[in-house]
Each structure stands twice: as structure tokens, then as C-alpha cells.
Amino acid sequence: MMRVAFIGLGNMGGGMAANLAKAGHEVRAFDLSEAALDRAEGKGCNRMASAEEALDGAEAVVTMLPAGKHVADVYRKSVLLAAPKEAILMDCSTIDVGTAKTVAGEAGFAGFTMVDAPVSGGIAAADAGTLTFMVGGTDEGFERARPFLEQMGKAVIHAGEAGAGQAAKICNNMLLGATMAATCETFVLAEKLGLDPQTFFDISSKASGQSWSMTSYCPVPGVGPDTPADRDYEGGFAAALMLKDLKLAMEAAQAAGAYTPMGGEAEELYQRFVGRGGGTKDFSGIIKMIDDSWIAPAEGGNVK
Numbered sequence: 263m264m265r266v267a268f269i270g271l272g273n274m275g276g277g278m279a280a281n282l283a284k285a286g287h288e289v290r291a292f293d294l295s296e297a298a299l300d301r302a303e304g305k306g307c308n309r310m311a312s313a314e315e316a317l318d319g320a321e322a323v324v325t326m327l328p329a330g331k332h333v334a335d336v337y338r339k340s341v342l343l344a345a346p347k348e349a350i351l352m353d354c355s356t357i358d359v360g361t362a363k364t365v366a367g368e369a370g371f372a373g374f375t376m377v378d379a380p381v382s383g384g385i386a387a388a389d390a391g392t393l394t395f396m397v398g399g400t401d402e403g404f405e406r407a408r409p410f411l412e413q414m415g416k417a418v419i420h421a422g423e424a425g426a427g428q429a430a431k432i433c434n435n436m437l438l439g440a441t442m443a444a445t446c447e448t449f450v451l452a453e454k455l456g457l458d459p460q461t462f463f464d465i466s467s468k469a470s471g472q473s474w475s476m477t478s479y480c481p482v483p484g485v486g487p488d489t490p491a492d493r494d495y496e497g498g499f500a501a502a503l504m505l506k507d508l509k510l511a512m513e514a515a516q517a518a519g520a521y522t523p524m525g526g527e528a529e530e531l532y533q534r535f536v537g538r539g540g541g542t543k544d545f546s547g548i549i550k551m552i553d554d555s556w557i558a559p560a561e562g563g564n565v566k
């Protein structure tokens with residue numbers, strides 16, 4: 263059993279912290295939200311009144327925060343000042359590559375070992391302990407983080423040096439956003455050409471056009487495996503979070519001088535979908551906007 267400080271107990275962090283507690287660790291939990299703390303306490307974590315209290319004597323630190331500015335703030339103002347130097351630091355939030363590298367550099371300068379370890383998999387995977395972690399950091403950092411991450415996930419992969427976990431995460435999600443948009447427009451075209459959606463799924467999911475978006479997460483209701491499309495696009499991976507990841511990918515592409523026209527197009531489409539009220543819908547719900555027969559025609563109208 264180890265003493266683990268867990269900061270950020272929201273939709274994702276709540277389930278992850280609970281899984282560490284279930285594995286037998288003493289989880290010292292802190293969040294700015296009382297409601298999040300209540301839920302964590304109910305799932306076996308120890309409620310702390312401040313980040314500093316959570317960090318006291320910690321052997322490992324996990325953070326699961328909304329964005330880069332929160333991560334930089336929490337590390338600069340709390341973790342790097344209050345955690346013991348021997349603690350392994352793991353930031354599992356999805357943030358920009360630049361901030362991930364900067365914070366890891368500051369942690370290293372202060373004598374800590376830190377990894378960025380963003381996740382693939384949504385709230386259900388966080389609760390079930392079946393996340394996939396993409397880890398950036400040294401070999402030593404990876405090996406020290408691995409046992410904790412394995413208790414929260416089904417796969418833990420070393421992506422490279424500091425920041426590489428975030429790079430892998432946003433590249434993966436840029437590809438996902440682009441393939442989902444392409445899958446949606448393909449189904450719309452197929453239908454307009456008179457093809458039955460199920461028949462087209464049967465063909466394309468076994469032909470060269472297949473992708474995860476087609477085969478495992480089909481955006482058409484009643485076609486393929488059970489997906490959010492079968493629940494009016496409720497649950498799953500919110501379009502607003504896909505937009506966040508696409509923005510991070512475009513920012514990174516610009517900084518790296520990479521030409522990413524498909525990623526740029528996906529960002530624009532998701533921006534429009536979120537602007538029309540689709541932000542809380544699953545990201546496959548963008549098919550409603552792409553198929554003009556399924557969407558309220560007036561610009562600015564809500565997605566049906």
C-alpha cells in the first residue's frame with residue numbers, strides 16, 4: 263500500500279482515484295469542488311482540505327485536471343512545493359504538449375521524476391479501470407509510474423520523452439475526429455445513392471474503407487455494434503471534448519510546422535457542431551449536422 267495524492271476528482275479522476283483506493287492504496291484526495299470530494303469519499307478515498315494536505319508524505323501524485331493552465335498552476339503552486347521529492351508525479355490530464363514539457367522540465371529541475379500520462383477511454387473506462395495510458399518521460403519515470411497506471415487501466419504504453427504522451431494522445435484524437443467526420447459523410451452519401459446503411463456497413467467494415475469509427479463506433483443508429491448512436495448520441499465521448507483535443511492538435515501542428523488539412527477541417531466541423539448546441543452529444547452525433555435532412559436547417563438552430 264502506498265500513500266497517493268490525487269488532485270482533480272471530476273468525471274474521470276473520480277473513478278480513477280476510486281480504483282487506486284480499491285487496489286489498497288491510501289488515496290488522499292483533493293478537488294476544488296465539494297461535490298467531487300463527497301463522491302470520492304464515498305468511494306474509499308480520504309477527503310483532504312487542501313492540495314498541500316493531500317501531498318503531505320505522498321509517495322505518488324496523480325493529477326486529472328481540465329487543461330494546461332490548471333496543471334501548470336497546481337504543479338507550480340502546490341505539487342512542486344509540498345510533495346516529497348521521492349514521490350513519482352503523474353499528470354493524466356489532456357493538455358498542450360508545450361505546457362506538458364515545461365512543467366516536466368520544472369519538476370525535473372526541482373528534483374522530481376514526472377511523467378505525462380494522458381488517457382484514451384471515457385468515463386466508463388475510468389470507472390471500470392480499463393483506460394489506455396500513453397506515457398511521456400524517462401525509462402525510470404515510466405517504470406515507477408507503471409504499477410499505479412496499471413491499477414487504473416488495461417494498457418500502459420511508453421510513448422517517448424516528456425510530452426510524448428500528450429503528443430500521442432492528440433495525434434490519435436486528430437485521426438479519430440477526421441475518420442469519424444469522414445465516416446459520417448460517407449454514410450450520408452451512401453444513403454443518398456440508394457444504399458441500405460446496414461448493407462454498406464457490412465461491405466465497408468470488411469473492405470479497405472474500414473476504420474474504428476466505422477466498425478466499432480458506427481454513427482448510424484441500429485447499424486453495427488451498440489454505440490451512442492443507438493441512444494440518441496447520449497453518453498460516450500462529448501463533442502466538446504473532441505473539439506478541445508482537435509484545437510490542441512492544431513496548436514501543436516502550427517508550432518511544429520506540420521500541414522494537417524484533414525485535422526483542420528475536422529476542427530472546423532466540430533466547432534460548428536458545438537456552436538449549434540451539439541457540445542454535450544457524443545462526437546459521432548456530428549452525422550446529424552452533416553446529413554442536412556437530420557438537422558434543423560436554420561443556422562444557429564439546435565441539433566435535433
Ligand code: NAD
Pocket residue numbers: 269270271272273274275292293294295298313326327328329332335336354355356357381382383384385498499500503506
Ligand atoms: P472534469 O471537469 O469533470 O474534472 C476536472 C476536475 O478538476 C473538476 O472536478 C475540478 O473541480 C477540478 N479542478 C480544477 N482545478 C483544480 C485545482 N486547482 N485544484 C483541484 N481541483 C481542481 O473533467 P474530466 O472529464 O474529468 O476530464 C479531466 C481531464 O481528462 C481533461 O483534461 C480531459 O480532457 C481529459 N479526458 C476526459 C475524458 C472524458 O471522457 N471526460 C476522456 C479522456 C480524457
